[in-house]
Amino acid sequence: MAEILPLRAWRYNDDLKDTIAQLTSPLFDVVSEKQRQALYQNPLNSIHLSVPRGDNPPQDAARLLQEWKEKGILQQDVLPGIYVYYQYFRLPGSEREFVRKGFICHIKAYDWHEKVLLRHENTIPSAVNDRIELLEATQLNVSPTHGLYADSEFLLEPYMDESIRTPIYETEDYQGVRDVLAVIHDHEVIRLFLQTLAEKQVLLADGHHRYEGSLFYRRKMMAQNPDHTDFEPYNYHLMYLTNSEHDDLRILPTHRLLQQLPMPEEEFLQRLEEYFTVTPKEDPYELNEVIVGKPWAFGMYLNGNAYKLRLKPEVxxxxxxxxxxxxxxxxxxxxxxxxxxxxxxIYRQQQRDYKGLSYERNFTACIRKVDKGEAQVALITNEISMEQVKRVCNSGAVMPQKSTFFYPKVICGFLFSSIKEDEFTTAAAACL
Known part of the structure; x- marks a missing residue:
């Protein structure tokens, strides 16, 4: 099953440790334009590697990375390890503090047909191409994707709990989440991590585009290398692994915004009534509440008018x-x-890269964007459960793109992982 390995991470040098909060950034697919512009003002922020600017962004990021290495801004840890990463957070309307426990490591970039790593949703082709180009240019995993494994015995949590007591970093991120990073160097404990995951399948929770970038690069390098051994650095990918049996995993809904309808509003509403019961609602800010717990129900905000849509069961x-x-x-x-x-x-294949379709996690932002004329219609949906994700993964099929939003998102900037031949080391021999 899943082959994982420890890594020698690249991290900001210890002189910058006290300013790590100013060096982290949101993932490339959730950072807003306003956040980008603010983060770009800091010449050392990790966004310059994850979402580079310039005439040739991938090459610009590669040059900057080399410069940071030469100047000692980034330094590679001397010892390989498993990096423990905890995220402490609260949800609106709840006093409970959740903690998502996990660890960061290298994992083999398995092809889908191997059925070791399972995906659950489609990707957007243009976003995959962007990640491929950046990985090829920098040979760097800038941020970990998020994978889930199932361990009802919670074998690894005691070692992670012990490690997190002496953190490397502790900071609050843009989500209001407290992020804590620690590292395990003990060979025997690392071996337990490797052995535990060797018996598991992994469900890809978040980062389908970045993972497909690693997978494409692995396929390309395998084709070019007649002496391929399956152990070269290009075979591996950086992943944050969490136990799906915890009750602190949270999946938030991702709503849809359509910039412009391809038909008059009156015709759109008439066509909807062929398939849905369409009920006008007074307050658009209650659309997320009137659909809770109801299958095949959606809120719709159309040019100032709110509706509840419920699929007619017979269709x-x-x-x-x-x-x-x-x-x-x-x-x-x-x-x-x-x-x-x-x-x-708009047919299924068109939907994956449809220019007028965008995605928004924040419900009130959906209403606001329609009111401001930035979108003509917002479609509000319920969250997807962990059990639904598992069932889809095990079926071998995929959900529509942007189906799940595992919260909180991991952040970029705590550590980086190189797949350059002279920088990649696993210390596998010492741990096995």
Whole structure:
């Protein structure tokens, strides 16, 4: 099953430790334009590596990375380790402090057909290409993707709890989340981590685009290397692994915004009524509440008017996409099939990279963007459960793109992972 390895991370030098909060950044696919511009003002912020600017962003990032290495801004840890990463957070309306426990390591970039690492949603092609170009130029994993493994015995948590008592970094990020990083160097404990994951499949929770970038690069290098051994640095990818049996895993909904309807509003509403019960609502700020717990129900805010949409149960069987039943049952499958394809005429393959379609995690931001004229319609959906994610992964199928938002997001800037031949080391021999 899953082969993981310790790593010698590249990190900001110890003189910058007290300013680490000013050096971290959100992941490339969640950072807003306003956040970008503010972070770019700090010449040492990690965003210059994760979302580079310039005429040739990947090459500019590669040059800057080399400069930071030569100047000692980034230094490689002397000893290999497993990096423990805890995120402490609260959710609106709850006094409980959650903690998502996990660790960062290298993992083999398994191809999908190997069924060791399982995906659950589609990707957006342009975003994958962007990550491929950056990885090829820098040979650096700038931020870890997020994977889930199942361990009902919680074998690794005692060692992580012990390690997190002596952190390397502790800071509060842009989400209001307290991020804490520590490291385990003990060979025997690292060996337990490797052995535990060797018996597991991994579900890819977040970072499908970055993982596909590593997978594409591995395939390319394998084809170019007649002496391929499966142990070269290009075979590996940086991942944050968490135990799916914890009850502190949270998945938030991702809503849809359509910049402009391809038809008049009156016609759109008429077509919706072929498949949905359409109920006007007075207050758009209650749309997320009126659909809670109701399958195949959506909130819709259309040019100042609020509606609740509920699929007519008898039409569900008409879904003719070649998906297993686990995927057909999902709210977002219903949305993308009936609203985007049947009503709007935007077919499934077009939806993956449709220019007028955007994604928003913040419910109130959806309402605000429609009111400001930045979008014509917002489609509000319920969250997806962990059990639904597991069922889809095990079915071998995928959800529509941007189906899940595992919260909180990991941050960029705590550590980086090199896949350059002279910088990559696993210390596997010492741990096995």
């Amino acid at each position: 569900h069987k008409s879904i003719d996409w070649n998906f297993p039943e686990e995927v057909k049952q999902l709210d977002l499958t219903v949305m993308h099939y009936f609203i985007f394809e049947k009503v709007l005429g």
